[in-house]
Amino acid sequence: MYTQIELSRTGASGRVAVITLNRPDKLNALTKVMEAELRRAMEEVDGDDAVRVVVLTGAGRGFCAGMDIDELEILPPGDIRAAQWMRPFDMNRRPDYQTRYGYFPAVRKPVICAINGAAAGLGLVFALYSDIRFASDRAAFSTAFAKRGLIAEHGIAWMLPRVVGPGHAADLLYSARKVSAAEALQMGLVNRLFEADSLMAETLRYADDLAENVSPRSIRVIKDQLWEVPFQDLAQATRTANEAMYESIQSEDFTEGVAHFVERRAARFTGR
Incomplete structure (x- = not known):
């Protein structure tokens, strides 16, 4: 190939x-x-x-x-x-x-x-x-x-x-x-x-x-943030982050992130 x-x-x-x-x-x-x-x-x-x-x-x-x-x-x-x-x-x-x-x-x-x-x-x-x-x-x-x-x-x-x-x-x-x-x-x-x-x-x-141990959804969003920030002012970057945080809290990976921490086990993130 x-x-x-x-x-x-x-x-x-x-x-x-x-x-x-x-x-x-x-x-x-x-x-x-x-x-x-x-x-x-x-x-x-x-x-x-x-x-x-x-x-x-x-x-x-x-x-x-x-x-x-x-x-x-x-x-x-x-x-x-x-x-x-x-x-x-x-x-x-x-x-x-x-x-x-x-x-x-x-x-x-x-x-x-x-x-x-x-x-x-x-x-x-x-x-x-x-x-x-x-x-x-x-x-x-x-x-x-x-x-x-x-x-x-x-x-x-x-x-x-x-x-x-x-x-x-x-x-x-x-x-x-x-x-x-x-x-x-x-x-x-x-x-x-x-x-x-x-x-x-x-x-x-x-x-x-x-x-294995980090939410792929979190990394995906954070990578977007890191590459977008040079084009934003502080207020815009903060607003964007607040919106993304609201969506993250509703995600499967957030639920799993809390669960594996509380249950003291390996994470099983799906990226959703």
Whole structure:
């Protein structure tokens, strides 16, 4: 089904989907085929109610070294919002997210990026659009663009300052320098750092905990909130949260959340 990525299910109940970029001999540099397969895999796991968490990683010693230099293309400005990139992730979401590489926020499950090696250019873009970033101590990061005569493309100038702050963002984008995993952790570019041999085990342990012990309905709504808040003022964000809380209290997952706590047993959330 897939030729340049791998898709598998894992976890105690098979609720964690792992998408692996699979061109290890090229440090998983992006091609048109891989790009299309990644979107298709995201669509597949988003539509699978059995999947509650998505992990994105790379095969071999790299995460994603950016676009394959042999497939670089000159895109007209309007291409980024062309119809083929707007679907299938409409889902009544904010249209700002319906762009060529900015579709991760429209996936209804948390996307955890397990960065096992070099993440440069579009590889860094994928990491930034993920909800959570774990990294190997052998990982390295670079925006790459300025050293190729390019600019901060695909929304990275919007994303990066919100993750690391404007000063770090300017540094990384202007210099396009290589950033070590330790420095990435210090500036908040990644959330946790693990030894290379334990990265996937630790990431999957975390992902499985989310899949088994947390309400998927709660995560779905909270993910919406986190991505919407940058477009809202405090009053609007509060009103939206109050409405969502009212709906949550009437949900099956709220009933189960109280019940499993009182009864001191494992949760059996349905996502409804």
